[in-house]
Amino acid sequence: MTKSEKLSALKTMNLACCECALRSGCKGVVFGEGNIESPVMFVGEGPGQTEDELGKPFVGRAGELLNKMLKEAGFLRQDVYVTNIVKCRPPGNRTPVQAEMETCLPWLRKQFSILKPRYMVLMGLAATHGILDKDIRMNQCRGKWFQRGDIMMMPVYHPAAVLRNPAWRETCIADFRLVKQVCEDAAGGAEEPQEKRG
Numbered sequence: 687m688t689k690s691e692k693l694s695a696l697k698t699m700n701l702a703c704c705e706c707a708l709r710s711g712c713k714g715v716v717f718g719e720g721n722i723e724s725p726v727m728f729v730g731e732g733p734g735q736t737e738d739e740l741g742k743p744f745v746g747r748a749g750e751l752l753n754k755m756l757k758e759a760g761f762l763r764q765d766v767y768v769t770n771i772v773k774c775r776p777p778g779n780r781t782p783v784q785a786e787m788e789t790c791l792p793w794l795r796k797q798f799s800i801l802k803p804r805y806m807v808l809m810g811l812a813a814t815h816g817i818l819d820k821d822i823r824m825n826q827c828r829g830k831w832f833q834r835g836d837i838m839m840m841p842v843y844h845p846a847a848v849l850r851n852p853a854w855r856e857t858c859i860a861d862f863r864l865v866k867q868v869c870e871d872a873a874g875g876a877e878e879p880q881e882k883r884g
C-alpha cells in the first residue's frame with residue numbers, strides 16, 4: 687500500500703470511531719489534512735464549530751490566522767500537514783480533558799507512523815500537555831526544540847490564543863520561522879536542531 691492509501695484507510699477507520707463521549711456531541715470526526723510528504727506536522731487542540739461542520743482542521747477564525755502566520759513564516763498551508771490531538775469537537779469548544787486526549791492519541795500516533803514527519807509543531811497547551819509533558823508551562827517551552835525518539839517537537843502559541851492576544855502574533859511567527867529554517871536546512875543536508883533544555 688502507498689502512504690496515501692494507508693492514510694486514507696486510517697481515515698476511514700477514524701471516521702467510524704466512537705471510543706469516547708465526544709463523538710456523540712459533534713457532527714463528525716475531523717481527521718486532518720495537508721501535504722502527506724511534508725517534513726512537518728502541525729497539531730492543534732481539537733475541532734471548533736466550523737471545523738466540525740466542514741470536517742477539516744483549522745478552517746475557522748483560528749485557521750485563517752494560522753494560514754496568515756504560516757505564510758509570513760514562509761510556509762504555505764497546503765505544503766504542511768495539519769491535525770489535532772482530539773479529532774472530535776469538545777462541547778462548547780472546551781479544552782479536551784486528559785482522558786479524552788489519551789483515548790484519541792492512538793489515531794495521531796498512527797497518522798504519525800504513516801506520515802513520518804521529522805518535526806511536530808504543538809499548537810497550544812492541550813497538544814503540548816497531551817504529547818510532550820503534562821506539567822510543562824508554555825513560557826518554559828515555547829519556541830524550543832524537544833526531542834522525542836526520532837522526532838523534534840516545538841510548542842508554540844495556539845492561533846486562537848494569538849487571536850485573543852494579538853501581541854503574541856510576532857512571537858508565533860518567529861517560532862514558525864525557526865521551524866521553516868530547520869526544514870530548509872534539513873533539505874540542504876544541514877545538521878538537525880539540538881534539544882535545548884530549561
Ligand code: URA
Pocket residue numbers: 730731732733734737742743744745746748749770846
Ligand atoms: N482549534 C484547534 O485546535 N483546532 C482546529 O482545528 C481549530 C481550532
